[in-house]
Amino acid sequence: MRDRGARAAGGGPGAGGDGDRPGRGGHRPGREKAAQRGLEVRFLVGNVLDLADLGEQFDTALDSGLFHVLEDDDRSVFVAGLRGVVRPGGRYFLLCFSDRQPGVFGPRRITQDEIRAAFADGWRVDSIKPVMMDSAVQRGAVHAWLAAITRT
Secondary structure (H helix, E strand, O other): OOOOOOOEEEEOOOOOOOOOOHHHOOOHHHHHHHHHOOOOOOOOOOOHHHHHHHOOOEEEEEEEOOHHHOOHHHHHHHHHHHHHHEEEEEEEEEEEEEOOOOOOOOOOOEOHHHHHHHOOOOEEEEEEEEEEEEEOOOOEEEEEEEEEEEEO
16 A cells, blocks of 8 residues: 655665765666656755755655664764654654674674664654665675654
8 A cells, every 4th residue: 555645755875876976876776666666756865964954844764774874973963853854653764784793894783772772762663673684785685673663
């Protein structure tokens, strides 16, 4: 079921592209998938630390591989900005590297406690589930957390 009236925002490095550099193809996979599914989408490029600059609110926000690349100070700025653009009752879905991933190569590993702490104010963490995520950096699947979080 698709709610064509719902507004969603997404962030991350892009599936198969360089998400923060659209000239290098960061939005191409998303545009192609949307066209195949007959969906109308609008892609915006901006700084995730300045979400208020969007001047919009969304029902859903998707994060595929962004949260785990932010430093601690930036993460709190990001979460505060996210709180401003996700409507009360809106959802944030987070997919990030997990501390269950062995080794030290690649992005920072995130614990469940870090997720819960980051979203302690103004949010409710509904679930955090272990999943496997494809990674171009690690060349294959890696351990990740998939969190469902509601704006209160």
